[in-house]
Amino acid sequence: MHRLNDEYEALRKTVEEFARDVVAPVIGDYYERCAFPYDIVSQMGRMGLFGLPIPEEYGGMGGDYFALCLALEELARVDSSVAITLEAATSLGAMPLYRYGSEEQKAEWLPDLAAGRTLGAFGLTEPGGGTDVPGGMRTTAVLDGDAWVINGSKAFITNSGTDITGFVAVAALTGPREDGSATPEISTILVPSGTPGFTVSKKYSKVGWSASDTRELSFTDCRVPAANLLGDRGRGYAQFLRTLDEGRVAIAALSVGLAQGCVDESLRYVKERHAFGMPIGRYQAIQFKVADMEVRAHTARLAYYHAAEKMLAGEPFKKEAAIAKLVGSNAAMDNARDATQIFGGYGFMNEYPVGRFYRDAKILEIGEGTSEVQRMLIARQLGLSA
Missing domain, CATH: 1.20.140.10 (Butyryl-CoA Dehydrogenase, subunit A, domain 3)
Known part of the structure; x- marks a missing residue:
């Protein structure tokens, strides 16, 4: 794969021109104001960049993960805030849903994710433990009837507080393992934006990536339907x-x-x-x-x-x-x-x-x-x- 085929090269060239002609002239102003570039993200959505590795049946481009990587490289040659917005929305937001979600979840969320109309976020890191997973995880989700009740917090979560954020996929402790393993049971649960008990903090003041959205999240008796479980219970890790x-x-x-x-x-x-x-x-x-x-x-x-x-x-x-x-x-x-x-x-x-x-x-x-x-x-x- 050291030499790009015609299809990959055409994509690379298209994104290179977009980054040079559309992103480069204006991104410095967004960066200085620490403002999220909604208009650029919208144009990227119309180009199909958010749907590159998503199958056409779910509104994507039917490409692959390498195509996404080529787009990320070309965007980051001009600006990393725009590139990380695409990376987090697709790699961390849409791909877990595509890989592990139910058909109902995919039908509900993937078309808007692939079009860039909605952004997904991945809630893993916590304030008290970054690399220390699962040992440092404190966020819990308890099944109460037909709902998960989530309590805890997450830190440094990209795309979690924009006006177009649709959900955060939250990794949480859901109980001890049935096999008696010392490793706790971790599951992933989709929490839609605006759910009562789900609080999005103000944007961090960051050294870099100033035109991207990064926030701390907290969950206080946050209830979501049991059907929001992503994949099988206990498979979150x-x-x-x-x-x-x-x-x-x-x-x-x-x-x-x-x-x-x-x-x-x-x-x-x-x-x-x-x-x-x-x-x-x-x-x-x-x-x-x-x-x-x-x-x-x-x-x-x-x-x-x-x-x-x-x-x-x-x-x-x-x-x-x-x-x-x-x-x-x-x-x-x-x-x-x-x-x-x-x-x-x-x-x-x-x-x-x-x-x-x-x-x-x-x-x-x-x-x-x-x-x-x-x-x-x-x-x-x-x-x-x-």
Whole structure:
């Protein structure tokens, strides 16, 4: 899959042009105001980007997960807030519903999700425990007659408080396991926006991703129908492990986009910026720095292509997803730092894209599993354990 076929290349080119012509001219203003770009999201919906991996029978484009990754890379070359909005809505919102939902749930939600008219969110992380799942999970759901009663809170949940958010898929403790296992029973339950007892906090003030929606959520005796259970009771842990493996490939693609965007911006700048009588791109120190940036982006792209290839083939891809996410996030962070250095004082100004890239890069080493978690996963796949 190292060479894109005509269909993939046509998609990549379409999203590249959209990012350059539609997103790039206006996203800086949204970023400065910490405003959610509803008009851009609407256009992305009409383009079918939110439905790329969703079958046509549910209103999607009938593509695959690699197509989504290509779109994420091209968007993130210009802006990560828009890219993470698409990633979270599709990878974390729509895909678990498509994979594990009942036909009734899919018929109700997927057409609007695939069209970008509605956004879904995935409520896993909690204030007191990020990586520590299931041990750190405190949110509970108790079956009371024909309803689940949910109590607890979630943190750092993307797309959870927009005007078009339809639901949050909440991972919760639903009781001890029948087999007596020490691991608690975790299930996933769909909680529609506006449900009594479901409170969405105000937006976080974030270092980066300033034009995306991220919130803390709380549930106080929040009742939803028993039919809102996503998949089988007690399968929530397995569901989100699969969801996170896929999500890591998507975040790797987004990371590659940011890393490549740093190369794009630096190439333009070093040809225009003069110092000591000539363009700074003629100095070998600058040339080597840009060359290293291109190597990082290229290598990280090959890593996520490989992970996506194994995933689409139905082969185990946990190790490859972790490698892609680790390599990609490292490339994004390193390239953002080098691009900012090349731009000098201008790189510290938010009006220049590399300033946004620098602010956006760090979270890529944290979200969807920290870099330390990726190393742990890779070591386990190599047969090493604590």
